[in-house]
Amino acid sequence: xxxxxxERSDWSELDLLTVSEATERLDEETALVRRQMxxxxxxxxxxxxxxxxxxxxxxxxxxxxxxxxxxxxxVRTLAEIAQTPGPPD
Numbered sequence: 684x685x686x687x688x689x690e691r692s693d694w695s696e697l698d699l700l701t702v703s704e705a706t707e708r709l710d711e712e713t714a715l716v717r718r719q720m721x722x723x724x725x726x727x728x729x730x731x732x733x734x735x736x737x738x739x740x741x742x743x744x745x746x747x748x749x750x751x752x753x754x755x756x757x758v759r760t761l762a763e764i765a766q767t768p769g770p771p772d
Contacts, residue, residue, distance in 0.1 A: 706746045713739045 700708070716736045720729065 702746060706743065709739055709743045709746065713743065 713736065716732050716739065720732050720736070723729075724732065
């Protein structure tokens with residue numbers, strides 16, 4: 684079922700955003716989902732909203748990670764970087 688235009692997210696526009704603009708959008712979308720959850724929707728809608736909230740929270744956590752790491756020393760491979768412990772997504 685297609686979403687009502689008032690409920691449709693504007694993420695589909697694929698704009699180029701600064702990090703702060705993207706995090707603002709994440710925060711706005713998170714607040715919207717929380718408001719929708721507060722309206723006590725049915726079980727299926729609630730499950731979908733909880734899933735969306737989980738994805739938004741993960742995206743917000745990733746936005747706080749450094750995008751570039753500059754360290755002295757040898758260049759590491761992507762496999763070595765992937766094995767480096769860090770916060771979970």
